[in-house]
Amino acid sequence: MALVSVAYAIHIYLMSSPLNIQLLDSFGVSLLVDELSSFFIFTNALVTAAVIIYCWQTGKKAFFYVQIAMLHGSVDATFICADFISLYVALEVISIASFLLIAYSRTDRSIWVGLRYLFVSNVAMLFYLIGAILVYQAHNSFHYAGLRGAPTEAGALIFLGLLVKGGIFIPGLWLPLTHSESESPVSAMLSGVVVKAGVYPLLRCALSLEEIDPIVRLFGVCTAVLGVGFAVLEKDTKRMLAFHTISQLGFVLAAPLVGGLYALTHGLVKSALFLIAGVLPSRNFKQLQHQPIDNKIWLVLVIASFSISGFPLLSGFGAKVLTSKNFLPWQVIGMNIAALGTAISFAKFIFLPRQKSAQHEVKKIHSGFWWAMGILLGGLFGANIFYYKAYTLANTIKPLITIALGWLAYLGIFKKLAIKLPRGFERFNHLIGTMSLMLILLFWMLWAQLQFST
Template sequence: MNTLTVVWVASGFCLGFVIYLLPQLTRSLALAQGFFSLGYGLTLAVQPEPVRLRLLDSFGVGLFLDDLTSFLIITNALVTIAVIFTLWESDKTPFFFAQVLMLHGSINVAFASTDWISLYVALEVLGIAAFLLITYPGNERVIWVGLRYLLVSNVAMLFYLVGAVLVYESHHSFDFVGLGEAPPEAAALLLLGLLVKGGVFPLGLWLPMTHGEAAAPVSALLSGVVVKAAVLPLIRCALLVPEVEPVVRLLGVGTALLGVGCGIFERDVKRVLAWSTTSQVGFILAAPEVGGFYALAHGLVKGALFLVAGQLPSRNLGVLQQQGIPRTLGIPWALACFSISGFPLLAGFGAKVLTMKNLLPWQVWGMTGAAVGTATIYAGAFFLPWKPLPTPLPAGFWWAMGVLLGGLLVANGVYYEAFTWGNILKPLVIIACGWGLYWGVVRRVQVALPRGWEQVEQILGLMSLGLVVLFGLVWAW
């Protein structure tokens, strides 16, 4: 298993570079990497013991992979496979696919690493690959969006680096565990970096524009897995260091509520999905011990939603309500909306039940509110009229939907104990409340939220405030 792990960690990058040498094999190689990761993730899931590798003797540099990691690896693999299927017949150059593999590989490294420095390297490589994917179309708008992403994330990572050396000074290793002994300023700096990268509100205000403006398959990757590369370390810290756990849980509730609050009034489909990512990250963080399964359910759904959104005739919800959506796209769209709202028979249901069970008493009301809000957001997407419009879909599109939605059905098996009458009734009531809220209130009011907060200077300014607040939170706990 150890050799396999090392080969798997390196394979994403190696195959990415091989693509440059053998451009005629681009798509097959990319797909092979996706299936390799899927196989590795499944092997890891059935492995009784976690894989633990120490690369250097006492500096804490190593890899650690357990059940939690396997969920995220499978998510990464499935979303990557789906994106490659969708783009199979597109005219994307080998460069694009090579970057997809770099992104895939660096996300895998971020999932596997247990020390601050390997994580830093993985997150930075990921940032570069994401930038190149976002700016692939080459027009000025995407270049600006990519530049803004790179600037914000790099500044956050500079703060993170200062935190990492503070951990080293107090613990003499870069291991995640060292955070427990480190001074509160170290925890605040490290959390800041991870929260910005993970798109947690309000530090992740870069996210809606970035995920909204990127091409649909790239958004699927960004929303489906890239944010989770920073969320998994947050979960790990919460599980390893008791002082950090309440902070992570609190931030989870906050971002879940604020994400839906902003998403409800958004009229642009892709921005709605992006805001929903912000709030779903909150669900993952709110119950760290079961966050892996939620991340899987969310990654598959969000990948499917973005891929379908890329084929819709318009991005404006108002226009779509009048013109309708093509009937062929209606079914995957509705299934994905159902899953993310927590409707039984899809993985989103089990994930939501599991998360709700593991909440602390003070979190329950907030998260129930966020669940209602999620149902309201997706009511707007679900109640679109289906029309027999002709839509030319790429051939691989249905394969991609098969992978993602099939994954959602199969993933039900992870937590089949969820199917009890009480558990089934509660999400149905939540969905009914959400739909009622949509028809009663949201549909009738027009609120345009100010977008000034998403300017790059505001985001940078919020970072300094966030640092102070985080320091206060860590210090108080």
């Protein structure tokens, strides 16, 4: 099935005119497929294929694969639909499927984490539904374009739902615990593609309505800085990766026009990193410092970390250059800070000790892991072709300087730093409470925006 998706994504990319399907006139389901969705579908296909190959030898039951297939299908559905109700249905199917995947191990902790996820996303989707009916009331249609003439509160409610689903800014703080406590393949899937399902509609709205564009960009910058701030100080590998997902989603949102390529590289790299984090001997950076890891694992780890920090030859570089070309002037400072933070946080991975061959290796790594890595990292090299114009001298120097600065900062300051961040914001009640605050903020922002534009 993943192969079908790959083929379809390539087909769409080569197709010149976007496909716009309207089933059953203005009341029915409408689908919109174009270049942006082709990037997202391609990501989804590669990540799913890698995760399935990774899991093949781990003896998971058929139930697990059925859930993966359902998740894959519904994520694809969000990438092509163009009206609020089919989006709602797809997002809810995603919540159910990912709840079952998170709770697959049936331990108390996994059930609680899954329950918390389901709760947060369902409450957000209820707000979203109210917004959707307000759009319908204004236009007698649920199409995305209806957001333009709809009342302000409709926009605020729908945005709240999507921000929570996509794990963006403060309402997205449910994400670190959920992603770090589930099993590695599941976190790879969640972090690689599922959060994109919330981000993609936001991009769509930003592209079709220019009033919303600045708000989405602003959220992008705030998210990128916030996420990376947490990631730099985090001591746990998987939590660090999860916080970093938040910050990368910020990058995707910060430049809506070219978000597709960035989402593709981030999806590939993040799922690769989560799968690697699953085979590392420990989850704590302190312990990893004393426990040398195998050379081969270190190599793939370094390739992935380099790509995400934007090192030339890997597609993370092309995506970063392309994104930064599309920034507005006020965004540049924030995004440069975020890029520096990325380099700092991934220096933690790059400077891990290593050794030739580990005889005392406890866990035998099965060949599925290497195949999955092959797909994901091959995708990273291959994705360069989408934007080969990036390779000029000036473009190449900037990320190198950023990375060098980041490493220096890591070795000089952050390695010794031990700040424990409060986790109060991740408490369940606070997550729900922040939603209401966010709603007020969004309403105010949209209102102000509309006042100025008219």
